[in-house]
Amino acid sequence: MTEVDPGFWTTLADVVAGVSLLAGAFLTLAAAVGAVRFDSLLGRMHAVTKPQVLGLILLLLGLALRVRSWSAVTMLALVVVFQLATAPVAAHLVSRAGFRTGKIDEDALVPNEMEHDAAAAPPDRD
Amino acid sequence: MNDSAETTLRARAGRVAAQWPALAGLTVVWVLLWGDLSWANVLGGLALGVLVVVALPLPPIPSRWTIRPGPALGLLGRFVVDLVVASFNVAWIAIRPGPAPQAAVVQVRLRNPEDVFLTTTAVLSTLVPGTLVVETERDTGLLSVHVLDIDSSGGPDGVRDYLLDLEDRVLRSFAPRDVLDRCRAQDGTEAHP
Numbered sequence: 095m096t097e098v099d100p101g102f103w104t105t106l107a108d109v110v111a112g113v114s115l116l117a118g119a120f121l122t123l124a125a126a127v128g129a130v131r132f133d134s135l136l137g138r139m140h141a142v143t144k145p146q147v148l149g150l151i152l153l154l155l156g157l158a159l160r161v162r163s164w165s166a167v168t169m170l171a172l173v174v175v176f177q178l179a180t181a182p183v184a185a186h187l188v189s190r191a192g193f194r195t196g197k198i199d200e201d202a203l204v205p206n207e208m209e210h211d212a213a214a215a216p217p218d219r220d
Numbered sequence: 221m222n223d224s225a226e227t228t229l230r231a232r233a234g235r236v237a238a239q240w241p242a243l244a245g246l247t248v249v250w251v252l253l254w255g256d257l258s259w260a261n262v263l264g265g266l267a268l269g270v271l272v273v274v275a276l277p278l279p280p281i282p283s284r285w286t287i288r289p290g291p292a293l294g295l296l297g298r299f300v301v302d303l304v305v306a307s308f309n310v311a312w313i314a315i316r317p318g319p320a321p322q323a324a325v326v327q328v329r330l331r332n333p334e335d336v337f338l339t340t341t342a343v344l345s346t347l348v349p350g351t352l353v354v355e356t357e358r359d360t361g362l363l364s365v366h367v368l369d370i371d372s373s374g375g376p377d378g379v380r381d382y383l384l385d386l387e388d389r390v391l392r393s394f395a396p397r398d399v400l401d402r403c404r405a406q407d408g409t410e411a412h413p
Binding site for chain 1: 314343366370
């Protein structure tokens with residue numbers, strides 16, 4: 095193999111960083127659009143857990159590739175870990191609170207296997 | 221008097237020592253936050269970790285667990301792929317013209333409702349497929365999930381199959397051998413008719 099110009103890796107990192115930043119920005123924008131357009135609390139929770147989390151991860155990845163300093167990269171990794179650990183829990187608690195306080199239009203859910211009365215048996219798998 | 225005070229102190233020190241994974245984790249977080257590895261940071265992190273563990277005690281986790289690198293890597297890889305797919309899917313649903321798709325709530329009974337595995341499966345299932353956990357029952361392992369787009373998720377049974385597959389991947393990565401065998405035995409008899 096021929097010698098690779100060290101500038102090549104810098105350029106590659108810059109290109110990957112640029113793509114990551116653009117994709118992350120798109121997903122974050124889509125999450126914001128979803129939070130506005132989805133008509134139910136639960137739909138909005140979907141928007142803030144999936145595209146938002148990956149959008150942030152991609153933005154931070156792009157940042158890490160561009161900054162290239164270990165202390166910054168470890169900090170960004172921490173942000174990702176905390177985001178992955180907290181976003182689902184927050185969405186779960188908001189959704190559960192919505193259900194328990196009757197803020198969810200349950201007629202819009204088809205099928206809705208979660209009955210009002212806790213005694214109702216769930217459908218059997220077998 | 222003095223004796224019992226010493227016993228209490230020793231018991232308390234033992235409890236702190238038993239939380240060493242939490243201590244180690246908190247120390248690592250502290251060092252990462254400062255961004256460089258030095259004795260001052262490690263000792264400072266350790267001291268703060270002890271303070272956190274003593275001042276804000278958490279109940280012990282009763283489940284036994286292990287880690288199998290192969291299946292765990294598979295779980296991680298699948299998680300990354302699913303996260304990308306699910307994110308772009310939800311993003312597309314958000315920006316495309318037209319009304320929101322039909323949403324639904326589906327229930328699935330996990331095979332092993334131990335805390336560690338129930339939590340891992342629930343968190344992963346909120347992040348990856350088009351599902352969002354709205355209710356969990358610790359005693360029975362019953363998970364109620366909200367599905368954003370029920371038709372493209374293969375209907376209620378498609379969602380259930382996905383979640384049971386996900387639980388299977390989690391168990392294969394982290395469950396002790398006997399738990400795994402028990403779930404496998406159950407699997408053969410009832411989960412897949």
